[in-house]
Amino acid sequence: MKKIYLITIALVGFMLHAFGQGNTLDKVAAVVGNNIILASEINQQYSQYLYQGHPADSEVKCKILQNVLTQKLLKQQAEIDSIAVEDGQVDDELGKRMRSMVQRAGGQERLEQFLNKSLLQYKDEQRPEVKDELIAQKMQAKITENVSVTPLEVEKYYKSLGDSVPKFNTEVEVGEIVLDPKLTKAEKQQFKDKIEGLRKRIVAGADFSVLAKTYSEDPGSAPDGGDLGFFDRTMMAKEFTAWAFKLKAGDISPVFETDFGYHILQVIERRGEQVHARHILIVPVTTPSSLARLKLSADSIYNKLEKKEMTFATAANVYSDDKQSKFNGGMMLNAEDVRTRTTIIPVDKLDPATFLVIDTMKVGEISKPTLYTSADGKEHYRVLYLKSKVAPHKANLAQDYPKIRDAAQQDKINKTLSEWFESRREKTYIKIDPEYLTCSELKIWTKPEKEDTK
Structure with a gap:
């Protein structure tokens, strides 16, 4: 095994030298074990970064290479552990990404003009990269699957924050029943x-x-x-x-x-x-008559809620036209924290129309139906419910235990991953092209090679 490993290093070293001498083939940016990272991979991701409207920044290339190095190290371990992903998962992820890119570009033809190739060709080129990413994610999940925190660890983490304990703005939980006008x-x-x-x-x-x-x-x-x-x-x-x-x-x-x-x-x-x-x-335009009918429906729902004939959650499920909140008890989700799907929302993240209504409400109150215009320019009637409200405060275990627990959990996950990567870097052949060696992010990847004393 030792001989095979040394032969691999020799071959890779030759390739790095050849590409570094201006070979017409694609330049090698880095090598992780038996995985080669081409400069074109880094440049392609950097081009996507620029296309999204970001300013030019050479440091971004360093961060991109660091991410790819991390991904390749995870992929290498995944191969050892026989971790794989199904082709269907890769297809689904590719589909999501292509749809997002087409939407941002303003249509497929515009995107293809930017890429200078067909979307089908680009999709085929991206398949191996996306597959590697999904495998790396699966490997990372395996590394951290048993990481959990005890109440004692949460308390210890909170105390370790000292003066860095975060402050939270006023936070609320708001329910909504959204009614769309229906034309005859x-x-x-x-x-x-x-x-x-x-x-x-x-x-x-x-x-x-x-x-x-x-x-x-x-x-x-x-x-x-x-x-x-x-x-x-x-x-x-x-x-x-x-x-x-x-x-x-x-x-x-x-x-x-x-x-x-x-x-x-x-x-x-x-x-x-x-x-x-x-x-x-x-697009059919809302008529005064349709809005008048909608107002009657909204008033009827409000009266049922006031008379306690049904709960807000039931009314939302039965009457609301908002597909995101109606099956969530009518509760709005915090768009800034999609990972946890929390209903706790800082008031500065609410849209102005919602804030103006709930600002004068007391906890437990239901607003009278209000006419409002959504982001797509359409008019709706809406009934709001203020479920909870927490005043601005410095984070504490009594009020914010779930948030502090999540932060402590993430901190422990980060430490676990950091230790894993440190261990693997010590045991894995890693070489980075001199062009990137000035990057501070990559210093931990470029430790001097130890001589074989055996």
Whole structure:
């Protein structure tokens, strides 16, 4: 085993030297055991960092390389421990990332222009990297799976904070019942007639792109003539996906409805399990009559709550149109802490409309229905419930034990991982290209090699 290890080191050393001498092949940024990290991997991640709007910063490359080194070390141990991930998990993760990138780029074509390659090609290139990341995450979870903290350790951790004990702003737990206006068939008809008219013009020979730019109410695609680029079966509303994958290239769909409004779409091209299409969207506008009906419904729900005919949680489950909170007892989640799905929210993280209502409420009170406009510009009626309120204070074990326990747990996990990495670094061959040796983050990875005295 010793001889094989030394041969591996010799070969890797030769590769580092060759790439360092300007070989036309990709340069090696670092080696961890038998895993090679190419400079192109670091540069690609750095390009994504810049594309997200961040300013240029050479130190970021150091942090990227540190993360990749960590990942490769975990991957190497995972191979020893026979830890793997299913291809389906990799596909799911890739799908999530691609959808997020397409959304941030403003469409698939814009993203492909930036990448200078097709999304399918980029996805295939990213597959090995994503798989390695998932394996590393699974290995890290195994290392820390038995880490837990006792009440005594939580207390000891709290005392160790000394003057660094955090201060918490006013925190609240707020419930909501959100009611969306519902248009009658007659109220919707004018909007349906409008898009039916556009469809007839297209069938008669009018330019789809011109009409989309002029009439479509989808701000993301209208400037591009309704062009949505390529998308797969997971990226659109189910009704939209059904028509997109049913039609042939050049076909125009009938008018159909989704939660966003009325659509017509035209398939431009089909590429495997992806479709390139464009569409026109007409959004039905809330009418005074629909809001008046909604107000009556909201008042009725409020009266039931006031008379204790049902609990707030039950009313939210039965009546609320907010899909995130209705199955959570109506309670809003702290968007800043998605990991724990906590309902405790600092008041400075509430949207202004919510804060203005609950600011004058007492704990246990339910607000009268209020009309408000959500981030998407739509009007709704909402009933709010102030479940709890904690005044600003310095963290203490009596009030904040769950938070302090979580912090103590994370601190212990970090120490466990730090010890594990230190041990593995001592036993693993690691070499980093001189270009990165000025990075302070990488100093712990570049200890002098010990001579073999055997």
